[in-house]
Amino acid sequence: KKELVSLPGRISFTSDLWTAITHEGYMSLTAHYVNRNWKLKSKILSFFAIKPPHTGIDCGIKLLEKWTKWGVDKKVFSIALDNASSNDTMQDFL
Template sequence: MIVLHEYPLSMVDHVGFRRFVGALQPLFKIGTRNMIRSDIMKHYEVEKKKAIEYMAGIQSRVAVTTDLWTSDNQKRGYMAITAHFIDESWTLRNIIMRFIYVPAPHTADVIGEELYESLVEWNLDEKISSVTLDNCTTNDAKANKHGAQI
């Protein structure tokens, strides 16, 4: 429920939620937010491994898109990396490879390194057909500097 509806992990600490769950099933023990987080991360790692194994078997080239933005209130940078490819049934597929915190400063080297590490982790560094970046001066520098490496 927390993952499906994107509820905060702190929901398990809310008195009303605890009463509601207790009314549904008095014997059910609600875990702590740390336990819930741990369970979510374990599930994520299993699904990520499946996705990486699936991507290893695709024969088509892969187009990658990235988008980097900074949160207004925290001034922290985040980058999403998405792989786009045609599967064996000729269906266009998309997989979000990573959604990561990118440490400041957001230079071409820092962004390029995060992108390259993702491509290597997913074994896509030799299957790339194109990389599409959002429109900002750092990405221009990244494309010019790292384009030959990617």
């Protein structure tokens, strides 16, 4: 957490949401950044179960919670998502 908070630059993120064969939903959040030694780093910040419905608003709220927990909510540069229709809503929400 310290490394991410102390970065002079911004952080890019990827996130994915999927449903297991057991109908349980899961979401991941990964940070991608260049550290102080100019090394590209990727760090999984969170992997968690998410209850239905998986609306864009609900997923966006979860991402905001995770960013705040890690202290990087003011360092977001970009987020890459797949083409699920709920991601359009989440993008607009964020």
